[in-house]
Amino acid sequence: MMVVIDEEPYLWLLLRDEAVLYLNVFCSHSAVDYFFLMALNEEECRSFDKVGRPYLNRLAQEIHHSASAVKGSRSRFKARGLTPMLGTKVQDAWSVWLAEQERQAR
Template identity: 40%
Template sequence: MKVIDSENWAWFLFEHEGGLYLDANCNMSAFGYTYMIRLNEKEQAQYTDGGREYLNKLAHDIHYSVPIAKDTSSIYKGRDVSNELTELATEAVKLWREGSNES
């Protein structure tokens, strides 16, 4: 897994085994959490067309749909892959930050 891009305090974009994953920084009241989804074909096409601006919108949509709420109707509910990929993502961010500090 590797970091492709990020927006401070909003999201990370990862590549892993040929797939793209968006890890959105969300909160529900005072509770902060991240919600990582694998981009589907439509989302990948929109990212190709819209770049970072599309990812900003997607992260915003994930956050405001509150996919972790019990009674949510979020279209992102059930797509969270954070549990499976947290360790890989944490290591990828660590390596990415170390690499961006080298000049």
């Protein structure tokens, strides 16, 4: 089951499903907004373990600026995009996480 484990509002969500970490990045290019989801590879997981959230902030900015989901993009991340396959699972996990955050705020 996919669950949200952390977020940087308006930048990224960090999710886990089994042993896999996923980064869902909010991207905005002019009039086009989208989310770009990818699984973190071993190197990215090690960097996250070592540096923490600042590493995810930098990685998310790199993904955003590479326009990874824009037609014609040459982003090195483009082939790693999982939003079409896992977007619904991310939305479900996000809804559960938001409800829990709201419950805790009361």
